[in-house]
Amino acid sequence: MSNTPAAAPTSSSKSKAAGSSQAPEKRKPLFQKELQHMMYGFGDEQNPLPETVALVEDIVVEYVTDLTHKAQEIGTKRGRLLVDDFLYLIRKDLPKLNRCRELLAMQEELKQARKAFDVDEEKITSLD
C-alpha cells in the first residue's frame, strides 16, 4: 500500500519526464497527406513509405522554421515581418525566387480580378 503511492508518483513523474521528452518529438503530422501527393509528383512512388514522409515533414518544418527565424531577424530591424525578407533570403536561389515572384503576381492578379468583379457587379446593380 505504501509502495503504490510511492510508486505512483515515481511512475507518474517518470511518465511525465518521458512525456516531456517525447512531447516535442511527437509533433502532430501537419502535412502528411499533401506531402504524399507532392512526393509522388516529384518522383517517389505512388505510396511513399510513411517513415520517409515523416522524415521529409520534419525536415520541411525545420527548414521553414529556420527560414522564418532568419527572416524575422531581418524584419525586426525595420519593424515588421514582410514578404521581402523572405525574398531577400532566397535571392541566391533563382528558381525559388522566380517562383515566388510568380506566386505574388498571381495573387495580385486575383485581387484585381476580384475587385473588378465587384465593381462590375456594382455597375450592374446601379444600372437597374
Next chain:
Amino acid sequence: MKNSKDPFEAAIEEEQEESPPESPAGGGDDEEGRHEIEQAPEESERDVGVRRQPKKFKSSVAVADGKNKDEDEEEEEENMEAELTKYPTTADPAKMAKMQVILSQFTEDQMSRYESFRRSAFQKGNMRKLLQGVTGSQKISMPVIIVNCGIAKMFVGELVETARVVMGERNDSGPIRPCHIRESYRRLKLEGKVPKRSVPRLFR
C-alpha cells in the same frame, strides 16, 4: 525591386519581349475545386519553371482568357500600386505550344504524376499555424504564407529529386527510404540550399 512602373505597362512591354529567363526548377500549385478565375492564375503559376518535368499548358488557355479579362478590367482602373511582379510567362504562345506537344505525348503514368505535381500544395491554414508558432505573432500576412508554401514545395522537390539521384548512385530501387532523404539533405546542406541555424539545435 524589378519593376517600378505600373504592372499594366510592364505587362504590355513584357508581352512583346522574350519571356524572362527560364528558371530550371519550379513548383506548381493547383487546388481542386477552385473557382475558374482563381484557377487561371494558379495554373499559370506552374509554368514558371518545372524541374525536369514539362509544364502543363492545357490550362494555360484558361489562363490566357483569364488574363485578357484582367487586362480589360485593369484598363479601367487608374490606381495601380507598383508591385514586385513579373508578368507570368504563360502568355508566351511558343511555350504554350511546346507544352501542348509534350503533354499530348505523356503516358498515363506520367500524366498522373504530373497531375500530382501540379495539384499538390501545402495547406495555407497549416502553414499559417506553423508560422504563427515560429514567429509568435498572431497576424501573418497572406503573401508570407503563400511564399512559404511555394518555397517549401520547391524544397521538397529538391529533396526528393536529390534522393532519387542518390538512389541511382547506390543502384537502389523502389520507394525512397529515409536514408536516401538523409543523404540528400546532407548534400543540399553542402550546396548551401538549407538555411543554417546560427545557434545549433540542442533539444528535439
